[in-house]
Amino acid sequence: MQRETHILHRQIQADLPVADHGEGIYVVDTKGKRYLDACGGAAVSCLGYSHPRVTQAIKAQLDKIAFAHSAFFTSEPAEALADFLVQRAPPGIEHVYFVSGGSEAVESAMKLARQYCLEQGEPQRRKFIARRQSYHGNTLGALAAGGNLARRHDYQPLLMDVEHISPCYPYRDQRPNESIEEYGLRVANELDERLQQVGAENVIAFIAEPVGGATAGVLVPVPGYWQRIREICDEHGILLILDEVMCGMGRTGSLFACEQEALRPDIVTIAKALGAGYQPIGAMLCAHDIFETVRTGTGTFKHGHTYLAHATACAAALAVQQTVEDENLLANVRDRGAELQHGLQQRFADHPAIGDIRGRGLFWGVELVADKVSKQPFEPSLKIDQLIKQQAMDLGLMCYPGSGTIDGVRGNHILLAPAFILQSNQVQEIVERLGQAIDAAIKASGITLD
Numbered sequence: 001m002q003r004e005t006h007i008l009h010r011q012i013q014a015d016l017p018v019a020d021h022g023e024g025i026y027v028v029d030t031k032g033k034r035y036l037d038a039c040g041g042a043a044v045s046c047l048g049y050s051h052p053r054v055t056q057a058i059k060a061q062l063d064k065i066a067f068a069h070s071a072f073f074t075s076e077p078a079e080a081l082a083d084f085l086v087q088r089a090p091p092g093i094e095h096v097y098f099v100s101g102g103s104e105a106v107e108s109a110m111k112l113a114r115q116y117c118l119e120q121g122e123p124q125r126r127k128f129i130a131r132r133q134s135y136h137g138n139t140l141g142a143l144a145a146g147g148n149l150a151r152r153h154d155y156q157p158l159l160m161d162v163e164h165i166s167p168c169y170p171y172r173d174q175r176p177n178e179s180i181e182e183y184g185l186r187v188a189n190e191l192d193e194r195l196q197q198v199g200a201e202n203v204i205a206f207i208a209e210p211v212g213g214a215t216a217g218v219l220v221p222v223p224g225y226w227q228r229i230r231e232i233c234d235e236h237g238i239l240l241i242l243d244e245v246m247c248g249m250g251r252t253g254s255l256f257a258c259e260q261e262a263l264r265p266d267i268v269t270i271a272k273a274l275g276a277g278y279q280p281i282g283a284m285l286c287a288h289d290i291f292e293t294v295r296t297g298t299g300t301f302k303h304g305h306t307y308l309a310h311a312t313a314c315a316a317a318l319a320v321q322q323t324v325e326d327e328n329l330l331a332n333v334r335d336r337g338a339e340l341q342h343g344l345q346q347r348f349a350d351h352p353a354i355g356d357i358r359g360r361g362l363f364w365g366v367e368l369v370a371d372k373v374s375k376q377p378f379e380p381s382l383k384i385d386q387l388i389k390q391q392a393m394d395l396g397l398m399c400y401p402g403s404g405t406i407d408g409v410r411g412n413h414i415l416l417a418p419a420f421i422l423q424s425n426q427v428q429e430i431v432e433r434l435g436q437a438i439d440a441a442i443k444a445s446g447i448t449l450d
Helices: 052-062 076-088 103-117 140-147 149-158 180-198 225-236 257-261 287-296 313-327 327-349 384-394 423-444
Strands: 018-021 026-028 032-039 093-099 127-131 164-165 204-208 241-244 267-270 284-285 352-359 365-369 400-403 410-415
Touching: 032 423, 052 313, 076 093, 076 284, 076 313, 093 103, 093 287, 103 140, 103 204, 103 241, 103 267, 103 284, 103 287, 127 140, 127 180, 140 149, 164 180, 164 257, 180 225, 204 225, 225 241, 284 287, 284 365, 284 423, 327 352, 327 365, 327 423, 365 384, 384 400, 384 410, 384 423, 410 423
Parallel strands: 127 164, 127 204, 204 241, 241 267
Antiparallel strands: 018 026, 026 032, 093 284, 267 284, 352 365, 365 410, 400 410
16 A cells, blocks of 8 residues: 655655665665665665764764854864865865755856856856766756756756767677777767867866766776867867766775776766765865866855755765775775676676676666667666566665666666675675566566567
């Protein structure tokens, strides 16, 4: 029987279990059923649930002061968290702007980039370039930058005009007899071609995820791709904004995902694993030259939110990041990630419904196909990813379903992003339950695969 609720849930007809408490990487509902969280909710819960160090940090801050408006005060947790991040950020990144989540971080990045152009005396720069199949958030600016057709469709009349080029998606787009390096340069050069079409002098920035996230099922860049992108941005004098909301803060095995590409951003956004879900928090980090241009110009970033640099949220995030570092959890991300990759490849090597397995660290996507040879996707009306999610929940496993993987309409995938505290036996548990869920969903759909 469906629970009566006054909440406007994402899925209005959904009959959701009620989360009661968390234990490590497990969520326990009010009926006592345990769910292994293999996706971090949405790549958020990187420390699992009920970590004593984080909860104690929150309680200690509440005993002092929970919130003081940033127009009047700064706070010790915010200053300490900013210091922590800048000391570990990519070269040149020296300033932090704390918000309440990923969409706010991306909006902040886009507005700062535009203001930077104005302060530089280049008001004609008013366009952004992004990638198809990207996801940058659900507020209108972030949604306009995002390249997912299904999410954009109903709001298209409200969105600003953003140019979109191809994602780095070799499983679908690499040509026969084209090396992986040749493919990477080809799709990277689309940015140069688009800049020439629209006029580079009119473009503010290129914005992209270093490792593609939710809407494309973890797209890992090929060698040379990001180096060429950076060259193009420098050649044309446009900013590079990296959206690490989902892939950053350790998710791919390094604190910032761009570290593994030796990539220097001008602006980078983070959220999700920054605070691990213990408090809502995100951040936009920028290079010193951008900060200095605004400081010596108008002297004001013309943007703001009520809960900027929220003291309790910053205290929680600082405790999360200190825990990840003190417990050497990034090494565990890499080690357990290698085990997860091996387990997925073994379990699904000959599975007729699995077309591609891709990822980095503890961030993995499994792309589903109706035909392994032709790579033909399942019919969208089947909603195979949602069937898998439901079967997985029945089995006590949380996984993140995705549809429209290919073009916003066709294609499906399952995303995995378990906590950094994952253990080897739990890796096997994830693989086995996911395999059972996929098989059960295909059987329930009535489809016969060769």
